[in-house]
Amino acid sequence: MQIKELLIEAKEKDASDLHLNVGIPPVLRINGKLIRLNLPELTPEITHEMIYSILSEKQKADFEKYGELDLSYELINISRFRVNIFKHRRGEGAAFRLIPEKIKTLSELGLPSILSDFTEKDRGLVLLTGPTGSGKSTTLAALIDIINKNRYDNIITIE
Structure with a gap:
C-alpha cells in the first residue's frame, strides 16, 4: 500500500x-x-x-x-x-x-454576495472563524481571489 x-x-x-x-x-x-x-x-x-x-x-x-x-x-x-x-x-x-485546483466564487460556495464588500476595504482586520472543515480557507480563498482580480494590494493571512 x-x-x-x-x-x-x-x-x-x-x-x-x-x-x-x-x-x-x-x-x-x-x-x-x-x-x-x-x-x-x-x-x-x-x-x-x-x-x-x-x-x-x-x-x-x-x-x-x-x-x-x-x-x-x-x-x-x-x-x-x-x-x-x-x-x-x-x-x-x-x-x-x-x-481544490480551482478557486470557487462566493456564489459557487452558496455564500451571500455582501461578503464581497470586505474586499473593498482599504485597511482593517477581518476574522474568519469556525470549526475544522467549515470552509474558512475556502471562503478566504474566494475573497482573496476577488481582491487579486481587482487590486494590486499586499494581503497577509494567518491561519
Whole structure:
C-alpha cells in the first residue's frame, strides 16, 4: 500500500480528506461521510512507512520532537494537500485535506454576495472563524481571489 496510490484514489473519488489511523483501513471523507476503503487495517509499521515517505529529514526530526506536524504536500499534476500528522495511543496517524485546483466564487460556495464588500476595504482586520472543515480557507480563498482580480494590494493571512 503506497501513500501516492491512496491520494490518487482520494482525488479520483472526489474526496475532501484521506485519514490514516492504525487499526482501521484508510478512510476517505466523501460528501461529509467517512468511508472505509476496502483495504487491510493499517499496522503501526505500514502507517509509519507511508507517513515518513513524504517527509523531509527536518520534518521527520520536528515530528519526532513535537509529536505533531502540519505541512503541505503536492503530487505533481495531481493535487495539493494540507497535511496534519500526529501521534496517538495506537501509534501515528495523518489527515490529508485535498486543496481544490480551482478557486470557487462566493456564489459557487452558496455564500451571500455582501461578503464581497470586505474586499473593498482599504485597511482593517477581518476574522474568519469556525470549526475544522467549515470552509474558512475556502471562503478566504474566494475573497482573496476577488481582491487579486481587482487590486494590486499586499494581503497577509494567518491561519
